[in-house]
Amino acid sequence: MAPAALVGGGSGAGGGVVADYLRRVTGVVPDPAHERALSAYLVAAMDHGFNASTFTARVIASTGADMASCLTGAVGALSGPLHGGAPARALDSLDLAGADPGSWIAGELAAGRRLMGFGHAVYRTADPRSVLLREVAEGLGGERVAQALAFQQEAERQLAEHRPDRPLHANVEFYAAVVMEQCGIPRDLFTATFALARTIGWTAHVLEQARDRKIIRPSARYVGPAPVARARL
Template sequence: MKSGLDDVIAAETQLSDVDGAAGRLIIRGVSLDDLVATSRYEDVSALLLGGLFQEGFDAGKLRALLGPARVALFDHVAAADPALLALPPVEAMRALIARLEDGEDFNAAIRLMAAPAVFLPAVLRLKSGKAAIRPDASLSQAADILRMLNGTLPTVEQTAGLDAYLVTISDHGLNASTFASRVIASTHAGLTSSVLAAISALKGPLHGGAPGPVLDMIEAVGKPENARTWLAHELDRGERLMGFGHRIYRVRDPRADALKAALRPIVTAGQVDDTRMALAEAVEQAALALLRERKPDRPLETNVEFYTALLLDALGFPRDAFTGVFAIGRTVGWIAHAREQVLDGRLIRPQSRYIGPVPRAA
C-alpha cells in the first residue's frame, strides 16, 4: 500500500504528460511552451476534446458555440440568493453549476465549459453589490470573462494574459481533482457530476487553494530589501514559503515561466504597478536562495501558484476567487478525462487493506 497512491499508475491517457524530472508538460503531443505561444483557450480546448465526442469541431466552432452558451446560462444567475452569495466564490459558483442537467454529449460539455466563465464573474460582482453583466456572445471566452468581471472591454494584453493562464492550467496529469472527475465518470453519472466532484477536490487548500497566500507573503515583505530577512524568519518558524515546491516537479515548474511571461506585457503596458513585479521578483530570488541553503537535499523551485497570484491580481480577480478562476481553465481538462474514462475505462474500484480489530474466537 502506498499512501497518497504515490507512483501508482491508475489510468492511461493521451491527454497530458507531466515530466517532473525534466520540468516539462506536454498536452496532446504539444509542449506547454508552444501551446502558450500559439494558442488561446478555444485552441487548447479543441486539442483536448478532439476525438472524444462524435461531433467534429475546431477552435472556431468551439468559440461560436461557447458564446451563445454563455448567454443562455446567464439566466441561472437569478438563482444567486443571499444565502448562496454568502458562500466563498468557488462554492457559490459550484452551486450554480449544480443546477445544470447531467449528460455525456457534446452539448453538455459546451454548457460546462461556459458555466464557470459566466457564474464566477457574476458571483463576484453580486457579492460586491454590483449588477451581474450579461455575456457577449461575440467575444472570446477570455475577453468575455474579463468584461463580465470588470465592466469594460479588456486590453489586448489583458486578454492574452488570461488566455495564457487558461491554456497553462487546462490539464496536468492525474492530479486530485482530475482523478475525482475520472472516478465519478467511471460510474457513468454524467459530466456535470464529474465536474462538480472535481471542483470539490480543487477547493481543498492542498490542491487549488494556495495562490492567494502568495500575495499575502509578498505584501508582508513590503520592500525588496526586506525579502531575505522576512523569508528567513518564516523558515525559522517552520512556515512554508507559498509558491515554492511541487509534489511532481523536481525542477522549476514550467507553468511558472509561462505565466511570468504572460504577466510581463501587462506590466510593460503600464496596466499594473511595475514596483509590485520588482518586489515579487526579489521575493522569488531570495526564497530560492534560502531554500537551497536550508534544504539542499530537497528540490523546492518556483511553482505555478507564484505567478498565478500576480497575474490574476493584475487582471482584477480578488484573491478569494483564484481557485474559481483555476476551475474555469481546468474544466475542459476534467471533461476530457471524464470522456476518456467513459470511452476506454472501467468502473474505478480499488481495494483497501483492513487494519482494524478482528473478532475474538468464542
C-alpha cells in the same frame, strides 16, 4: 499561442471567452495585453495529469454518472485548501514580505511554515508553467511584478540553504497570482478562474473515462491491530 476560441480580436466585447470573462469580472473592456496574459494562464492550467480534482472526476465518471456530477465532484476536490487557493495565499506572502522579503522569508522558514507558491508534488526542477507565466508577468511589468521577481530570487536562495536535499522552486501558483492580479481579477476569484481553465481538462478526462466502461475500484490493505486469538473452551 492561445487557441483562437479563447482569444478574440482584442476588442474586449464578444472577442472570445477570456475577453468576456474579464469584462464580466472587472466591469470594463479588458486591455488586449491582459486578455493575452490571462489566456496564457488558462491554457497552461487546462490539464495537469491525475491531480486530486481530475482523479475525482474520473472516479465519478467510471460509475457511469453524468457530466454534471463528475464536474461537481471535481470542484469539491478543488475547494480543499491543499489543492485550490494557493495563488491568493501567494499574494498574501508578497503583501506581508513588503520591501524586505529576506527577513520575512527567514522568519517563515524558521517557524517551520511553508512558502506558498514554492515547491511541487511532481516537479523537482523548475515548474515549466511557472517559467511561462513569469515571462507573461514580465511582459505586463509594474511594481508588483518587480517585487515578485525579487521575492522568488530570495526565496529560492533561502530554500536551497534550508532544504539542500530537496530543490524547491516557484510553482505555477506563484506567478499565476501575479498575472491574475495584474489583469484585475479579485483574489477571491482566483480559484474560480483556475476552475474555468481546468473544467476543459476535467471534461476531456470524463469523456475518456466514460469510454472505458469499467469502474475504478482501488484495493485496500488492512494495517490495524492484528486479530486476537480466542482461547478454545
